[in-house]
Amino acid sequence: MELDNIEKLLEKYFEATTTVAEEETLRAYFSQESVATHLKQYSPLFQYFSKAKEERYTKQVPLKPRKNYYKWLSIAAVAVLSAGIYYGKTIHDRNEATYAYNETKKALSLLAENFGKGTEKMAYLNEFEETKQKIYNEN
Template structure:
């Protein structure tokens, strides 16, 4: 291979633009005996690729015994049983922890007392809504001021 062509291929290789065929040409060049002195620094790089391609994996793969499958199924059944127990406990708690509906719902036997409580609840709701409306008004004033300053 010409020295000029080798240098061009090296440049393409280091820029990541070389093809597989060009990389094989470089590997053949660096595997040969006549390498230019200023390119000898790249010999270990391309020599590594040829050595790595020749290596084979000779590691044995161990097969786990069937005990692992038994553990997995045992854990599955234990988790299912635990979730059923949790659901039964929660259901039992909800069933036996009921309070009388009159205490929970706030019902009244006296219509006047019911009217007073309703008015009190609506007044409290109105005050909270008014606070929210005041906040919106402040935000609108801020937006108007910002638009005047920045003239959008």
């Protein structure tokens, strides 16, 4: 009966449907000296798990405190990004103001040039007025 039960448990074990208690039963069976001959091939598998469970790592692991560089790196990235946005906006505004100043300067120089032409024409008109006054005063 026990052998039949072990074979069923092995089948369930390889289908990955056993419980922890059933696996413990299998480990206990295969750690004995009297294992059925047709099941001896599985004996090293379960004996390995029993031995591996008892293994311990005894060497001391030196633990160094980790430095959190990511925190400082993110702070530096935010600082660089903020400075870039601030100075980029300042330079953009300055370039925009310079562009507006140059365009205004061009427009005013064009206006001054046209006013100069108008003043020249006014000189002719002034001479015409003086001549007209002379003619009217003589009559």
